[in-house]
Amino acid sequence: MSEYQYYEFLAVDRPLNEREQAQVRGLSTRACIxxxxxTNEYHWGDFxxxxxxxMERFYDAHLYLANWGTHRLMFRLPRTLLDLRIAEQYCVDPHVTAWTTGAYLVVDLNSEVEGEDWVEGAEDSLAAIVGVRAELAAGDLRPLYLAxxxxxxxxxxxxxxxDDEEExxxxxxxxxxxxxxxxxQRALADFLRLDADLLASAAQASSPAPATKNDPRALASWIKDLPSGDKDKLLRQVAQGHGARVQLEMLRRFRGEPDSSGNxxxxxxxxxxxxxxxxxxxTRHRLTGVRRAE
Known part of the structure; x- marks a missing residue:
């Protein structure tokens, strides 16, 4: 099989302006920008x-894959929505890492399997996975635990x-x-090759997911009671092109901090x-064998 690499970056909260697009264009004349x-793919050479x-300068989400077995994802969020101290609890070097850059936090997720059969269409995965970024921003830590x-x-x-002592x-x-x-989250688990039995093992200690606080009337009442200074600040940010980020921050404030009872x-x-x-x-294999024998 010939070499294949695929790169994709998404700007979710704010589109790149012409100057920024020119800067990334300087990194690759072949990319679709x-x-x-x-997006760009390589059958020879490298990016x-x-x-x-x-990610630190321009983008909010990144996917990379290579047909020799590398899968990589990165997500950038405002530091106000995901604290580094929380993210670091879920880090497993070199598979899960996190760092801050300016007003942002970046998480880097990696999976490496040599000799695995190539999965056609894997380069379409980011569209299915990118929703976990908003979930993290809302305080849902399941994506980090899955990683x-x-x-x-x-x-x-x-x-x-x-090393053995790390068990x-x-x-x-x-x-x-x-x-x-x-x-x-299911798409994320698949991309990171999370074993279904290992997930089932972990889920045994996980309580049911709480209902999401999405009552439109409650949200309207909460917005009405916001201090006028907060409203002015939020509207100014929207006018400056940060509407998506404002939405994430407002919903996080409205819904409150995530349940920490599992701690x-x-x-x-x-x-x-x-x-x-x-x-x-x-047990699953044994039951499968019994069914086949019937």
Whole structure:
């Protein structure tokens, strides 16, 4: 199979102006570039830009894949919507990393599997996954937990992925709703190659997802009661082209902070999660064999 690499960047909160588009055009004359999207594919050679720097300066979401087994995602959010200290709880170097740059936080998610069969159409994945960015902004930490779990799941495929003593690493806070993922979260889990049995293992300690606070009347009443200074500031930001970001921040304030009750539950270790996944897998295979024999 010939070499194949695919790069995609999305500007979600604010489109790039002409000067910014010219700057990214200087990184690749072959790329398809609009005010909100940058895409390019390579069958030989490589991209001359630095995806990390492009995310820090211009874009809110990034997907990269290569047919030798690399899958990578990055999301940039305002630091007011996702704190670095929270994101770092879910980091698994080198599979999940996070850092701040100016007013933003960037999370970088990676999955590497050598020799895996190429999946046609994988380059269309970002459209299905990008919704997790808004979910993170709303305080839903399931995408980060899924990435953490997928990172440690590498151990099931590669026994040398981590040192043996790391099996006692405790899991981060378990968010509610792991048993009922959203469509973007399912797409994220698939892209990061999260094993279904490992997810089922983790979901055993996850409470049901709370109902989303979306009552239009309650929202209207909340907006009405905002101080006039806050309203002026928000409208000014909208007029300056930051409407998408204002929406995220307002909905986060309206809905309040996410439920942190899961922080008080006992933390399982990586080894316990992997062992439970192995037991679930064995049971599933046995039941499948019984059904086939009937």
């Amino acid at each position: 609009t005010a909100t999207r940058f 001359g830009g630095d995806p990390r720097k492009m 953490w779990l997928a990172g440690w799941g590498t151990w099931e495929r590669d026994e040398h992925a981590f 006692d690493e405790p899991e981060p806070p378990v968010p509610a709703g792991l048993g009922s993922l959203t469509a973007p 008080d539950r006992p933390r399982r270790t990586v080894a316990q999660l992997l062992d439970t996944a192995a037991d679930l897998r064995q």
